[in-house]
Amino acid sequence: MRQRTQTAYGFLSPYLLIFAIFWLWPIIHSFYLSFLSTRRQPWSFNPGMTWGRLTQDPAFYNALWNTLKILAIQVPVMLTLATLLAVLLNSTLLRARGLIRFAFFAPVVIGEAAYAAVFRLMFNDEFGIVNKTLEGIGLDAVSWFSNPTAAMSLIIIAVTWRWVGYNAIIILSGLQSIPQDVYEAATLDRVSPHQQFLYITLPLLKPVIVFCLVLSVIGSMQLFAEPYLITNLGGPGGATETLGLYLYKQAFLNLNFGYxxxxxxxxAALAVSISILNLWLGRERS
Incomplete structure (x- = not known):
């Protein structure tokens, strides 16, 4: 038995070695760096310049506020749309369901740079199709890239567009696992489709929706590509700067690796804390 265990670990050793070098060691080393002042050579142990700075850095609090704002607005909207979309995609009346499902999933496949360029063109203040459409129906054009509120709305729209189909497919898999006998019994008891959705579908989908919620929280805390590419490094004036973008600026623009x-x-701590809170709130209660 012991020899078989050693053989198994022998086959796993190449993976474990790569795992330790390229995943475990960087995590440990970055934690060590978080206690070092890296602005000047030689680097020195000075937690006050890293962890201490977090408590009094207005730029960090601005990025944190922007991230939480996106999390509080975008994630509920996206999951609501994804749930409704999953119900529609599960309809037996829908033809070419495979093609339509792929069409909604496709935004995840598209490269971030490509879709960011398309959004910049669509929402361009001067010749973008969105402003042209608004003017065509008698509304004022919106300064999407110079107005802080409009820029934040643009980020939320872009992130929602990209990930709503992805979450809809996950929720759709949960829908298809619900036994049809439940709906047939409810129909015989003259339960309306609206009541079936509220009192049967949503409760049975709760574990899947919580799973999507946790993934969305983690993704929102790491949000980087959209404010970097669409609003040009979190503009205007840091109005769309997220924690992920602020981290990038400190590490690769300011070369302040410790901070x-x-x-x-x-x-990571915020993402884990919020995810655990969501799991606790979404747990099954007797």
């Missing part, structure tokens, strides 16, 4: 590591661990 960036402290921000990274703060992001």
């Amino acid at each position: 960036a590591s402290a921000i990274a661990y703060t992001i």
